[in-house]
Amino acid sequence: MKLVAYIRVSGAGQVSxxxxxxxxxxxxxxxxxxxxxxxxxxxxxxxxxxxTEALDRQGLSEALLLIRESEAEGLLIPRLDRLARALTVQEATLAVVWRDGGKVFTADGGEVHQDDPDDPMRTAMRQVIGVFAELDRRMVVKRLRDGRAAKAASGRKAVGAYAYGFHGDGEGRERDAAPNPTEQAAQARILELRAEGMSYRAIGTQLDTEGLPPRRAAKWSAMTVRSVCQKAGVS
Structure with missing residues (x-):
């Protein structure tokens, strides 16, 4: 039988x-x-x-289209949770494949059979697998949310970009803001020049001349200099 295989990872965690x-x-x-x-x-x-719904996944949509156009006779996935980690998405995707005359196989369990009114246990067992896949996804999300909350409660940065003058240091839950020497030097220079009465624009020009770069742009703008000052409590 001609099969289209579908594989998926949600992030770097599944590689590791x-x-x-x-x-x-x-x-x-x-x-x-x-x-x-x-x-x-x-x-x-x-x-x-x-x-994520099938229509919003380029790879899965491609696989389903091959079955609809009879380029493949069935769908092969490593295991059912690679197809979906939400029961509604799992059941809808299976229904699409079966509607188009295809079969579904998993590498860890063989064929995923269509519903049979004379065998309600078949459907129940498949859906139980889907329920636990969804539960596992929700538990992962909760652990991440709890981890961010605990990190924030301890005074460490939980989410978002680090302020100018700092960068992320460490791994996992221990990752936190640490001084960035180059940016710290630029920040100190900004505050020094501002204390001397220089305008934001003039400070930016001076920093460009001295080779102290902003984080993302090629040159300093007055607004970027102003933002650094404001975050340091200087107007």
Whole structure:
């Protein structure tokens, strides 16, 4: 049978936990070979949540289109949670494949069979898997939210960009703001020149001349200098 394989990761975490795109692709290819199927295409979504609708995923939409156009006879995924981590998305996607005459296979469990009124347990078991995949996603989100709250409560920076003069240092929950020597020097110079009565525009020109750069632009603007002053409590 001609199959289109679909693989997905939601972020860098799945690369580090051993289930990145390369690992998933090897799994689906090995399963197809063992079971006598041929993969005609591998569709990928990288950095896409499993709760995202199929229409908003380029890779999954591509895979479903190949089935609709009869370029492939079925969909192969490493496991069901790569298809979706929200039950409604899982069930809707399966229904689309089955409506278009395709079959669905997982490398860790074989064919995902269509609903059978004489076997309600089949549907229930599939949906239980989907429920727990969704629960796992929600628990991950909660842990991240709790981690940010705990970090903020301890006085460390939880989210957002670091103020000019600082950059992120450390890993994971221990990551926090640390002085950036180049930016600290520029900030000190800004405050020094402002204390001497120079305008924001003149300060920017002076910093460009002295080779003290802003964070993202090629040259200083009056508004950027003003922002640095205001954040330091200087008007």
């Amino acid at each position: 936990d051993g289930f990145g795109l390369d690992v998933q692709e090897k799994a689906v290819k090995a399963w197809a070979k063992t079971n006598g199927h041929r993969i005609v295409h591998v569709s990928r979504d990288e950095g896409v949540s499993g709760a």
